[in-house]
Amino acid sequence: MPQDACFTEGRLLSLAEATDAAAGLLAASRLAVFLIGACDVAGTRAAIRLATRVGGVIDQSESTGAFRELDVMRSFGRFIVTPNEARQRADTVLLVGSGLTKLWPDMIERLGLAELPRLGLAPQRRRILRLGGSADDPDLSTLAGQTIAAQDEALPTLIAALRACNAHRPLARSADGDALNTMAEALKQAKFGVIVYSPASLDALAIEMLVGLAADLNKATRFSTISVGASGNAETAMQTCAWMTGFPVRTGFGRLYPEHDPWRFDASRLIASGEADALICISSEPGLPVLPPRIPVVALSAEQSGRTDVKVQITIGRLGRDHGGVDFARETQSLVGRRASAAAGFPSAASVLEQIAERISPGAAAC
């Protein structure tokens, strides 16, 4: 391991000293929050195990956006298609909201928006429709056929109106009425349509309305949706936490069994309210979540943060470079394997967290 990997308050430490310091800080805490950023499955597993051992809370740095989606799913349901299937089949793609290519720079290529669908029954160009987001994404503007320009604030009303048009419900007179009817008709003509949306542009009710539109369209043809939301990081944590505890992140272990409460176990709220008295941030990519520096922080990160609130800094390796592992890939909508490419000697998040756990309760080996 490189010599300059661990610090406490500006002082160089060995890895053993650093994990000792982290363990001491955790052991003395009443409520420790584990905030995961970019982290592979192994690191997430280790963090969840450590959180149970100290009665802590597990959250993910992008979970606010992820919960907007999850809340729709667990109250209403979802239609989901993989980007691969969308690229190969979709003859119609409805793009909703702004910043799509900013959130997902490879989106046009991964969804093959400029290509013919490989598995379509009749070779034809995809029909690209846009609702909102017209001011940005010039590449999308070139590809799109019909566009209904709108600011994000107007999208919930427009989506509701589009769903009403699709259901042949009367629409209040509006400037977009004809355009919406035209768009609804185009959606009905689809053989396999995909709605691609930016959750950052939409509130939960608007997302639910889009899923409802997909549900309505599926009564006669095939439709599904792709959310261009958070990176795969949130999903890695959500999935791992779900199989280990039964619940997604924002789960606490203070009562020695997992309790899930998206409000109560929101890391930002716990820190702001003073309920949390220790924070472990884990990110194997550069950058740590920005949080108010109120409590001691143990940072396991791929770069030194330089932040004054970081009591213990341990530099960890990067997945796919320093170590192999598994994380969630947006491109495939699945957990995928990564091999180490050029190990620089930094330890993985999992190994550091396991060492901290061993110092807190020796011998409590993982099963």
Added chain:
Amino acid sequence: MLTWLRGGRVIDPVGGGNRVRDLFIEDDRIVAEPLRRAVDQAYDATGKVVMAGGIDIHSHIAGGNVNTARLLLPELHPGQTPSSSKLPFSSARWSTFETGCLYAKMGFTTVVEPAMSPHHALHAHLELADTPIIDKGTLTVLGNDDFLLSMLRQGESASAIADYVGAAVAATRGLGVKCINAGGATAFKYNARAFSLDDVVPHYGVTSRAIVEALQQAVSDLKIPHPLHLHMNNLGIAGNVETALATIDAARGLPLHLAHVQFYAYGTEGKRGFSSAAARLAEAVNAAKNVTVDIGQVMFGPTVTVSLDVLRQYNGSRNARPNKSVIFDGDANGGGIVPYDYRRSDFYNAVQWACGLELFLLIEDSWRVFFTTDHPNGAPFTTYPDLLALLMSRDLRAEWLAEMPRSVAEMTTLGAIAREYTLDEIATMTRAAPAKLLGLADRGHLGPGARADIAVYDDHMDRARMFRDAHLVFKDGDLVVRDGGVTHYRAGRTLEARPLFDRAIERRLDAYYDEVYRAPRDLFAVHPDILPRTVRFEQVGLRQ
């Protein structure tokens, strides 16, 4: 370490019959009674019933769709029981850890996850790695994949198809091959709303029957012990017994396993057009010695249906209880997650319940009928003790039936069936037969050389109580359950078939993935070095 299990009623249909005798365990194996050796530990099994560890051949315990179900239904599994520090997450409801513990408590020591999509294989194996105590296996799902359907469209040879199937099983580390509504998920992407055995998959021009035959042949050619595990077309539809009968014919006398056949035992009689046709189906199974079946019994209560039969799941989503579902158009099969609440007072649900029991009781050969609820689709596996009690008592079945709508009894033959399963038949169905079906020579029996997976039960008259909490359970000779409580975790093995195939197919597959998925094929492969250190694979011998 030599362990003496003294004086139990040992039920071992393979070699030992049913008699009171001692068993000896040397480390992880059962051994013959050693001469002039001091035992290291002894357990008194007097008055107890001793069987090999149970084997579940079809239980959806891991994978992306199961995890989506967890996320969809947080209200289904709140828990308020603290876990001990020695058994972290063991009380976390519906977690992988709880799954391993609950199976062990019932005396089950090997469980097969039967629906592993190749592109989600890593996910399934990661969940299985966090499922303690029990050994696991997975079935690799094929039959809606573009590569296979394209091979069939192009008329490629059986050996080429076998190479592809072999490569898929090897990359995913499967124990066997499952096919789910062959071609149906793909047809659904072309907007088919029903798909039968002789329907043609759009774009590819191949029938469901042709896909099944090709996979059946490939599994046989690859010498994978477990025959093709088939989820047939038209699941859950009135009158679908005709599909099941046609599929048995389509097997052409070759080995075929039909999954959760209760869901295919429906006729169209009665004023509601829904009746039990279980007797007809059982008669056909009795006659077709090449066919094995598991039941997929319905038991009452809230659950969730999790299936890669996305066409069926979409059609079923209109009856979701509660009214929410996830329909996933994935690479190949995808999946559908639809919550459901089977109600005793619901005519259709009660007929389903009766259909399953009729099949259990009317299929004569307990070596060819397997004990499943298609967890969680028919019911959670935790209902197994109650189901065993029903199979063993005609009076108990009559009590249950009396609480159901009267019309249910008219639409089934259940009330007239006198058969009661014996403990020997239970041991065959849940131990010996599954081991034989999966090719696990050292499991399912208690002869010398067998793996020391042993369940010891109190011989209660209340059979549900007997099977709910085993008195003792040994896994690999290690005592893991005492009086219904798990004593400690240990890591189970993952069983895999590892068939032989011409690896030239892999270069072709690599090129296909680069072009079609725009990703290296290796991204999806299950390599042990990226799994937790505790994962141990065990190769199952191929058929000779």
